[in-house]
Amino acid sequence: MQIVQPAVAGTMESSDIMIRIEPGxxxxxxxxxxxxxxxxxxxxxxxxxxxxxxxxxxxxxVTAVDKGALxxxxxxxxxTAAYRGAGQENHSxxxxx
Amino acid sequence: xxxxxxxxLLQGKRLEDTRAFLARHGLSMGEDMDxxxxxxxxxxxxxxxxxxxxxxxxxxxxxxxxGEGACARIVSELASEAYRRGRTHLFLYTKPDSAPxxxxxxxxxxxxxxxxxxxxxxxxxLDAYLASLQRGTGRQGAVVMNCAPFTLxxxxxxxxxxxxxxxxxxxxxxxxxxxxxxEKRLAMVKVGTADIPxxxxxxxxxxxxxxxxxxxxxxxxxxxxxxxxxxxDIALFGQKIAPALSISIRFVGTEPYCPVxxxxxxxxxxxxxxxxxxxVELPRKDGISASEVRRxxxxxxxxxxxxxxxxxxxxxxxxxx
Numbered sequence: 001m002q003i004v005q006p007a008v009a010g011t012m013e014s015s016d017i018m019i020r021i022e023p024g025x026x027x028x029x030x031x032x033x034x035x036x037x038x039x040x041x042x043x044x045x046x047x048x049x050x051x052x053x054x055x056x057x058x059x060x061x062v063t064a065v066d067k068g069a070l071x072x073x074x075x076x077x078x079x080t081a082a083y084r085g086a087g088q089e090n091h092s093x094x095x096x097x
Numbered sequence: 098x099x100x101x102x103x104x105x106l107l108q109g110k111r112l113e114d115t116r117a118f119l120a121r122h123g124l125s126m127g128e129d130m131d132x133x134x135x136x137x138x139x140x141x142x143x144x145x146x147x148x149x150x151x152x153x154x155x156x157x158x159x160x161x162x163x164g165e166g167a168c169a170r171i172v173s174e175l176a177s178e179a180y181r182r183g184r185t186h187l188f189l190y191t192k193p194d195s196a197p198x199x200x201x202x203x204x205x206x207x208x209x210x211x212x213x214x215x216x217x218x219x220x221x222x223l224d225a226y227l228a229s230l231q232r233g234t235g236r237q238g239a240v241v242m243n244c245a246p247f248t249l250x251x252x253x254x255x256x257x258x259x260x261x262x263x264x265x266x267x268x269x270x271x272x273x274x275x276x277x278x279x280e281k282r283l284a285m286v287k288v289g290t291a292d293i294p295x296x297x298x299x300x301x302x303x304x305x306x307x308x309x310x311x312x313x314x315x316x317x318x319x320x321x322x323x324x325x326x327x328x329x330d331i332a333l334f335g336q337k338i339a340p341a342l343s344i345s346i347r348f349v350g351t352e353p354y355c356p357v358x359x360x361x362x363x364x365x366x367x368x369x370x371x372x373x374x375x376x377v378e379l380p381r382k383d384g385i386s387a388s389e390v391r392r393x394x395x396x397x398x399x400x401x402x403x404x405x406x407x408x409x410x411x412x413x414x415x416x417x418x
Contacts, residue, residue, distance in 0.1 A: 006180055010173075011169070014169070018173060033200075063219075063220070
């Protein structure tokens with residue numbers, strides 16, 4: 001998946017995460033701010049990178065401002081931001097079984 | 098549960114209510130907002146914030162609701178809307194005491210001076226801007242100009258300054274201002290200075306003399322607001338821009354007409370030595386000013402325009418007229 005435009009998903013409210021994604025960067029360049037950085041920073045980063053890898057995003061500048069989001073929230077916000085950034089709004093959200 | 102409501106054009110009673118709410122929080126609202134997000138409880142505003150271009154302004158939360166995430170909701174909504182509108186590089190100004198809170202919302206320090214902290218949402222955004230600028234050699238100077246339009250006066254200042262240094266950094270203000278777009282102004286300067294050696298032409302971006310983005314709204318006293326603006330701008334130049342580019346001299350033209358610019362120049366003369374920089378004030382050539390050119394254009398007096406601007410600017414102006 002190619003990121004072609006800046007996009008954002010999520011909020012900076014408690015228990016959420018705001019993901020901003022922009023084209024460019026050598027690989028996925030991630031800057032993460034979190035209220036729980038010391039406890040969960042590595043875990044959040046791995047969820048973000050994992051979600052992008054699943055979507056086939058190879059290069060992007062990603063900024064994440066986390067307010068204690070659960071992994072599933074992080075994943076959903078990353079996917080939404082990536083789809084928007086790729087200009088694909090009509091993707092299927094159905095879970096593959 | 099409070100209700101979030103956002104609107105592009107704030108008007109009527111809601112505008113009045115917002116003004117009154119901000120006034121109680123020590124802020125005065127201009128007319129530059131193009132998107133406003135607010136929280137209501139029982140029809141009463143208890144938090145508000147606006148987007149003005151790429152600057153977040155007029156952010157205030159009722160004391161009783163502070164610490165409950167109201168501000169995070171407002172800032173989230175404004176940042177999301179800014180992105181939807183394609184504005185990804187955002188700024189805000191706040192009191193230094195409030196800066197830590199905005200840091201927790203993904204904003205980073207640019208500079209603090211004159212009782213104001215300037216933050217941006219790009220980590221190391223200023224560093225990236227500075228890294229993108231072409232480097233000079235030897236003794237280096239800088240001129241910051243608006244050039245609306247580029248006149249013989251500007252040209253004289255640049256020629257004189259260029260003779261006194263090995264490399265001259267020429268910053269053209271990037272604000273949308275007056276009848277000339279930033280691109281047009283930059284193009285006029287580029288063509289008009291092409292034959293002067295050792296010039297490095299730069300866009301100011303959002304980091305130098307960006308009057309439209311300045312937070313006069315949270316300083317009631319206009320004189321103090323102007324002084325704080327100058328202090329912030331000069332600190333940014335003195336602490337960040339000049340050292341990054343090894344600039345040791347700033348050149349300005351003498352300013353006999355505009356009192357604001359004259360005061361700004363005086364502040365430069367006072368402040369720059371504190372950063373180890375020198376200010377050189379060069380006499381203005383024949384009293385030429387860009388505002389006189391704009392007046393002549395408005396009066397369709399092209400003969401007068403021709404006397405005030407280089408041939409290249411004249412041609413650019415005629416081709417647009």
